[in-house]
Amino acid sequence: xxxxxxxxxxxxxxxxxxxxxxxxxxxxxxxxxxxxxxxxxxxxxxxxxxxxxxxxxxxxxxxxxxxxxxxxxxxxxxxxxxxxxxxxxxxxxxxxxxxxxxxxxxxxxxxxxxx
Amino acid sequence: xxxxxxxxxxxxxxxxxxxxxxxxxxxxxxxxxxxxxxxxxxxxxxxxxxxxxxxxxxxxxxxxxxxxxxxxxxxxxxxxxxxxxxxxxxxxxxxxxxxxxxxxxxxxxxxx
Numbered sequence: 001x002x003x004x005x006x007x008x009x010x011x012x013x014x015x016x017x018x019x020x021x022x023x024x025x026x027x028x029x030x031x032x033x034x035x036x037x038x039x040x041x042x043x044x045x046x047x048x049x050x051x052x053x054x055x056x057x058x059x060x061x062x063x064x065x066x067x068x069x070x071x072x073x074x075x076x077x078x079x080x081x082x083x084x085x086x087x088x089x090x091x092x093x094x095x096x097x098x099x100x101x102x103x104x105x106x107x108x109x110x111x112x113x114x115x
Numbered sequence: 116x117x118x119x120x121x122x123x124x125x126x127x128x129x130x131x132x133x134x135x136x137x138x139x140x141x142x143x144x145x146x147x148x149x150x151x152x153x154x155x156x157x158x159x160x161x162x163x164x165x166x167x168x169x170x171x172x173x174x175x176x177x178x179x180x181x182x183x184x185x186x187x188x189x190x191x192x193x194x195x196x197x198x199x200x201x202x203x204x205x206x207x208x209x210x211x212x213x214x215x216x217x218x219x220x221x222x223x224x225x226x227x
Contacts, residue, residue, distance in 0.1 A: 048214055090159070
């Protein structure tokens with residue numbers, strides 16, 4: 001069974017641009033969560049999606065948004081990029097959001113560099 | 116707010132020794148506690164997890180203990196090997212959400 005797939009693996013953007021990252025969960029997984037990883041802040045929760053609905057959102061500005069499609073694939077978008085948005089963006093999928101189903105498996109991440 | 120504190124930030128042990136990493140959580144509603152291992156340039160990998168209805172769980176050389184009263188949980192690695200060298204993250208979440216709150220990570224170095 002294929003793991004969590006994130007595309008692209010690397011991105012270089014300039015300040016003010018916007019970016020869209022994609023995540024394909026493990027087959028059969030319906031929950032997708034996104035995290036930002038930086039050396040200074042560690043792993044921080046961005047959003048959680050289940051059945052095309054955002055169930056939770058972390059403490060990030062409105063420039064960060066996401067969505068989930070009917071096939072459980074998810075995208076996140078960052079508009080008006082800032083230098084501080086440079087990070088590794090990780091996606092994790094699980095069978096569901098609750099109880100024994102909420103074991104999360106991570107993708108390899110998208111490394112975003114904002115110049 | 117929700118917070119998970121992890122100690123130590125770095126840990127160096129000799130091969131064959133044991134390593135212990137400790138985490139404390141603030142949200143009393145937390146009931147799921149996974150541990151992830153992240154090697155340099157790779158994705159976080161789940162190595163063991165525990166739920167609040169269990170006090171201890173073992174998987175070969177790895178064990179996790181949970182003290183709900185004190186709101187802390189620990190990772191124990193016995194007979195460490197050089198390939199155990201990595202960054203280890205603890206996390207906590209409540210059972211109704213996939214939102215994981217992570218500790219700051221522990222860099223474990225196992226010296227041959």
